[in-house]
Amino acid sequence: MSATEQQIFDTDAKDYLPVFNRYRIVLDHGEGAYVWDITGKRYLDFLGGIAVNVLGHGYKPLVDAVARQAGKLIHVSNLYYTEPQASAAAKLVKLSGLDRAFFGNSGAEANEGAIKIARKYAHRTDPGKSEILTAWDSFHGRTLATLTATGQPKYHEGFGPLPAGFDYIHYNDIEELEAKISDKTAAVMLETIQGEGGVHTPKGDYLQNVRALCDRHHALLIFDEIQSGIGRSGAFFAYEKYGVKPDIVTLAKGLAGGVPIGAFVVTNEVAGAFHAGDHGTTFGGNPLACAAANVVLDTVPNPAFLARVELLGMYFRKKLEGLQKKYREFLVDVRGTGLLLGAELASAQHGRDIVNACLAEGVIINCTAGKVLRFLPPLIITEAQIDEVIAALDKAIFNYAR
Numbered sequence: 001m002s003a004t005e006q007q008i009f010d011t012d013a014k015d016y017l018p019v020f021n022r023y024r025i026v027l028d029h030g031e032g033a034y035v036w037d038i039t040g041k042r043y044l045d046f047l048g049g050i051a052v053n054v055l056g057h058g059y060k061p062l063v064d065a066v067a068r069q070a071g072k073l074i075h076v077s078n079l080y081y082t083e084p085q086a087s088a089a090a091k092l093v094k095l096s097g098l099d100r101a102f103f104g105n106s107g108a109e110a111n112e113g114a115i116k117i118a119r120k121y122a123h124r125t126d127p128g129k130s131e132i133l134t135a136w137d138s139f140h141g142r143t144l145a146t147l148t149a150t151g152q153p154k155y156h157e158g159f160g161p162l163p164a165g166f167d168y169i170h171y172n173d174i175e176e177l178e179a180k181i182s183d184k185t186a187a188v189m190l191e192t193i194q195g196e197g198g199v200h201t202p203k204g205d206y207l208q209n210v211r212a213l214c215d216r217h218h219a220l221l222i223f224d225e226i227q228s229g230i231g232r233s234g235a236f237f238a239y240e241k242y243g244v245k246p247d248i249v250t251l252a253k254g255l256a257g258g259v260p261i262g263a264f265v266v267t268n269e270v271a272g273a274f275h276a277g278d279h280g281t282t283f284g285g286n287p288l289a290c291a292a293a294n295v296v297l298d299t300v301p302n303p304a305f306l307a308r309v310e311l312l313g314m315y316f317r318k319k320l321e322g323l324q325k326k327y328r329e330f331l332v333d334v335r336g337t338g339l340l341l342g343a344e345l346a347s348a349q350h351g352r353d354i355v356n357a358c359l360a361e362g363v364i365i366n367c368t369a370g371k372v373l374r375f376l377p378p379l380i381i382t383e384a385q386i387d388e389v390i391a392a393l394d395k396a397i398f399n400y401a402r
Helices: 005-015 060-072 083-096 107-123 144-149 174-180 206-216 238-242 287-299 303-326 351-360 383-401
Strands: 027-031 034-037 042-045 100-104 131-135 166-169 185-191 220-224 248-251 262-266 331-337 340-345 366-368 372-375
Touching: 042 383, 060 287, 083 100, 083 262, 083 287, 100 107, 107 131, 107 144, 107 185, 107 220, 107 248, 107 262, 166 174, 174 206, 185 206, 206 220, 206 238, 303 331, 303 340, 303 383, 351 366, 351 372, 351 383
Parallel strands: 131 166, 131 185, 185 220, 220 248
Antiparallel strands: 027 034, 034 042, 100 262, 248 262, 331 340, 340 372, 366 372
8 A cells, every 4th residue: 555645744754854845745756847746646847856857757768778787787896897887988078078087976976076186186286285266155065075165154054163275256256266266276166057056157258267267376177067067058068158168077967867976077187186096986887877877978968959958948038038027026037048047036035935836736846045946857848848837937926926
């Protein structure tokens, strides 16, 4: 006999750490851009597991690849070679324009690896060159180092003493970075597009100027593309849209279409800082995760696929801007690129209310930074599904904007 919703709610309340502010639905299965709860209600998923389910739910080539690999070999130690890992690494290297890849299990692990190798690289020339500069309102993970790298004090509270050697600048403020960066800076670490902080894109030639400052001070440039990468921006890597190449890029979320994985990719020069034993992982790059990643890496980089993401993003943004014009005092900004979009409310008063109202209409969205409605759908959505989301949003906003 299957458990009821209330039984699952009660079990979770009793047995699971209360770290998620969950919405009260129990999801059971999915297909394409839709998921169903255990009562049979269907939802249009415009959160996509927070930018994870890039090929939607139940994508047959992905399901088949995982099933085949599970029946063949799920895990072996990284003391041995496997073809799925070698293949996935080669594809990432080619796509990134960088030289060496490493697989972990999550975005936080990818960023930890990036921080480690950046400091090890800098240490070879100056043991005191260890500072990592990140941005206010950034999000880089929940381990102690990546938590510290995250420029949001609310995530730091109660976890001190935090690791030393991190400082912060405001995203898109090149003058502040110029004033703070020094010859003791090992790396500047930025989300190419800020996600959790409210969907902020780089303005003008900001990233080009960041690259120039890093070069001037012999600091590495790390782009965190855990949320913005894997085709979400309309380019496979968001940095391609801005004409800047990093020394290190980090990935996770959509890289294996829903199977846990993380990665960082570096130049040959940076790779030379690591030697056997300097870094490692038990589960990272396992055959199962890499089999899933290979499906994503064989699908998303297709020019026609990416062009469609770009077109859908423009269509969706235009529709959101239409809502903004309709509710000028309530919806104050629309921003983002590709299928990483945000719509900012005038205040944080009704952010969660609107998410719940959409949920009641069978649409899953998210509110981040208190008042930014965020949209991270599977990359395989349709214009008709966008219209469905806009209709639900219109109804929800109307009820609170009066």
